[in-house]
Amino acid sequence: MAFSAEEMLALYRKMLLVRRMEEKHGELLASGDIWMMGHFGTGQEAVAIGITAPLKKEDYLFPTHRGVGEFIGKGMVPKDIWAEYYGRTTGLAKGKGGLHLSDVRVGLMGLVGSLGADFAVAVGTALSSKMRGTGQVTMIYFGDGTSNQADFHPSMNLAALWQLPIVFACANNQYSELAHYRETTSTEHIAPRAAGYGVPWKIVEDGNDIQAVYAATAEAVDRARRGEGPTLVEYKTYRIAAHFTGDPGGYQPKEEIEEWKKKDPIDRFRARIIEQKVATADDLENMNREVIAEVEDAVKYAQESPWPAPEDIYQDLYA
Amino acid sequence: MPVITYREALNQALREEMQRDSNVFLMGEDIGLFEGAYKVTAGLFAEFGEKRVRDTPIAEEEIVGLGIGSAMVGLRPVIEIMTINFSLLALDQIVNNAAKLRYMFAGGVQMPLVIRMPEGGGNQLTAQHSQSLAVWFAHVPGLLVVAPSSPADAKGLLKTSIRDNNPVIFIEHFALYNTRGELPDGELLLPIGKADVKRVGEDVTIISHSRMVQVALAAAEQLAGQGISAEVVDLRTLRPLDKETVVNSVRKTSRAVVLEEGWPTYGISAEVTAFVQDMAFDYLDAPIRRIGGAEVPMPYARNVERAAIPSDQTVIAAVKELVA
Numbered sequence: 001m002a003f004s005a006e007e008m009l010a011l012y013r014k015m016l017l018v019r020r021m022e023e024k025h026g027e028l029l030a031s032g033d034i035w036m037m038g039h040f041g042t043g044q045e046a047v048a049i050g051i052t053a054p055l056k057k058e059d060y061l062f063p064t065h066r067g068v069g070e071f072i073g074k075g076m077v078p079k080d081i082w083a084e085y086y087g088r089t090t091g092l093a094k095g096k097g098g099l100h101l102s103d104v105r106v107g108l109m110g111l112v113g114s115l116g117a118d119f120a121v122a123v124g125t126a127l128s129s130k131m132r133g134t135g136q137v138t139m140i141y142f143g144d145g146t147s148n149q150a151d152f153h154p155s156m157n158l159a160a161l162w163q164l165p166i167v168f169a170c171a172n173n174q175y176s177e178l179a180h181y182r183e184t185t186s187t188e189h190i191a192p193r194a195a196g197y198g199v200p201w202k203i204v205e206d207g208n209d210i211q212a213v214y215a216a217t218a219e220a221v222d223r224a225r226r227g228e229g230p231t232l233v234e235y236k237t238y239r240i241a242a243h244f245t246g247d248p249g250g251y252q253p254k255e256e257i258e259e260w261k262k263k264d265p266i267d268r269f270r271a272r273i274i275e276q277k278v279a280t281a282d283d284l285e286n287m288n289r290e291v292i293a294e295v296e297d298a299v300k301y302a303q304e305s306p307w308p309a310p311e312d313i314y315q316d317l318y319a
Numbered sequence: 320m321p322v323i324t325y326r327e328a329l330n331q332a333l334r335e336e337m338q339r340d341s342n343v344f345l346m347g348e349d350i351g352l353f354e355g356a357y358k359v360t361a362g363l364f365a366e367f368g369e370k371r372v373r374d375t376p377i378a379e380e381e382i383v384g385l386g387i388g389s390a391m392v393g394l395r396p397v398i399e400i401m402t403i404n405f406s407l408l409a410l411d412q413i414v415n416n417a418a419k420l421r422y423m424f425a426g427g428v429q430m431p432l433v434i435r436m437p438e439g440g441g442n443q444l445t446a447q448h449s450q451s452l453a454v455w456f457a458h459v460p461g462l463l464v465v466a467p468s469s470p471a472d473a474k475g476l477l478k479t480s481i482r483d484n485n486p487v488i489f490i491e492h493f494a495l496y497n498t499r500g501e502l503p504d505g506e507l508l509l510p511i512g513k514a515d516v517k518r519v520g521e522d523v524t525i526i527s528h529s530r531m532v533q534v535a536l537a538a539a540e541q542l543a544g545q546g547i548s549a550e551v552v553d554l555r556t557l558r559p560l561d562k563e564t565v566v567n568s569v570r571k572t573s574r575a576v577v578l579e580e581g582w583p584t585y586g587i588s589a590e591v592t593a594f595v596q597d598m599a600f601d602y603l604d605a606p607i608r609r610i611g612g613a614e615v616p617m618p619y620a621r622n623v624e625r626a627a628i629p630s631d632q633t634v635i636a637a638v639k640e641l642v643a
Contacts, residue, residue: 060392093425102424109391110424114411120381121416124388131344131370132393154381161376316426317461319484 041067043240046265050213075106078298088305116149126164145176163229173239191234207235208265328470332477347399383409403438418461446616451581457557466490468532470500475509514561520550538634583611
């Protein structure tokens with residue numbers, strides 16, 4: 001399936017927005033305006049936006065800590081992200097969540113602190129959808145690093161045993177925290193593990209091609225929605241960013257990073273849009289300026305929002 | 320009033336709440352076809368079927384995670400963990416997710432989750448299967464922790480726990496399942512966070528929970544024959560603690576013994592002692608005495624295991640020292 005012109009531009013805009021959001025986060029950290037460290041997903045935008053595009057608003061997504069890609073993809077808006085990053089009352093978690101963004105109105109079930117613990121929680125939302133007969137799909141998005149967490153195994157087992165509507169979406173960005181994934185992972189590919197549980201799997205060799213990401217994911221999402229059970233999809237990509245904003249780096253070869261910069265998913269999608277005459281370079285530059293303005297406005301909104309009151313500290317602890 | 324066992328009381332609570340609310344469902348290891356390691360779910364698989372009484376793999380962190388996910392989006396899961404000892408495998412789910420997600424999302428999700436599990440020793444099951452770990456959960460803001468001592472309390476508190484929108488750690492005790500007690504007629508719902516005076520007395524207050532309440536009552540009965548009148552307060556809920564009921568009793572008797580089966584260091588008795596001395600200092604005629612299990616991994620040999628668990632005789636000796 002090919003994207004329509006409108007779809008291409010909407011997806012491109014989201015990818016740009018993710019990149020500009022994370023660049024802004026870096027600037028605000030450097031200037032000391034914000035203190036929350038970033039774990040950016042630079043270079044992985046095609047995966048984050050491509051996997052969320054086939055999901056409906058009411059579908060559940062369990063995100064990763066790596067940047068804002070899938071949050072933007074699922075429909076969270078910049079001002080809600082910045083308000084929470086700034087710890088203000090206008091944040092959806094009223095300054096209690098910070099990095100651990102959630103927006104249940106768009107099915108974003110929040111970032112948990114122990115990556116991989118949400119495998120089981122995601123199987124739980126999928127179980128609930130199935131038991132309630134709502135037709136909702138759950139997606140658990142994770143990286144090659146998290147694929148080695150203990151809950152991966154029982155979650156794949158149960159999702160398959162009970163044929164739950166869930167998609168396991170693995171971004172293999174080749175680095176798990178501060179090491180190449182092959183230093184800590186016994187196999188080159190993650191996805192074939194699914195076969196051990198009787199779960200269909202697929203590898204998207206070019207995870208920097210949003211069309212390829214979208215196509216493979218849409219098939220898995222449709223399968224889940226038809227009640228045919230889980231699928232594991234692995235997307236090969238590359239983490240151009242360091243693990244976190246204080247990461248001194250050095251473990252990713254410079255040549256490797258430069259090589260992957262040439263495969264930047266945003267540049268490639270931009271070239272395709274121009275080549276297919278969906279938009280001109282000028283159009284896309286105008287879009288970029290709009291996106292930058294949207295990010296600036298959202299940051300300003302957060303900066304001007306009130307701090308939470310210390311006396312509200314116990315609010316929302318219990319129902 | 321009918322007399323039933325603690326096990327039957329729990330079973331009635333589950334059945335009644337499942338009949339009342341189709342969103343209530345059960346998950347755990349061998350709780351369906353086999354009807355539970357301790358038969359608490361007897362008859363429920365036959366009545367409600369495999370969709371609502373779900374046998375799970377042996378994977379505690381997964382079962383609790385499933386409970387959390389399904390509770391976040393519309394269901395009311397009641398999880399059975401075979402014993403509290405295996406809850407250690409699910410601690411991240413309980414402490415990091417069940418207890419915190421509601422707060423971290425500023426109320427964006429509810430967490431109507433009940434995790435049932437028995438604790439305690441006395442069956443020669445040795446160090447890793449005989450622990451009393453309620454305090455680990457009672458330490459965590461965001462959780463409610465309930466530990467009933469009688470069939471009526473077990474039924475009334477389990478029904479309330481299932482209806483509550485917070486995560487409830489519901490602690491049972493191996494040695495209580497066959498104990499019997501009277502059950503009031505009609506719908507039985509008991510509030511979480513309310514202690515109960517199980518025996519009225521004048522000379523000393525014995526504060527306890529779960530099976531140790533039965534030990535305290537046995538001690539009080541013997542003490543009465545020796546001219547000492549002991550009041551027994553059952554905490555029933557460990558988080559939040561009903562300080563008022565405890566303190567009112569101690570203000571009346573002026574002496575307190577705090578009894579728990581678990582290790583007392585940093586334990587429930589430590590917490591109770593702290594607030595009693597704070598709120599009733601001027602009423603105390605003697606230091607508060609604490610009694611707990613021996614601070615060792617539970618040994619196997621029958622006589623040594625018995626010595627490691629507080630008994631009525633331990634309590635009687637402590638009370639006599641206090642009132643002497």
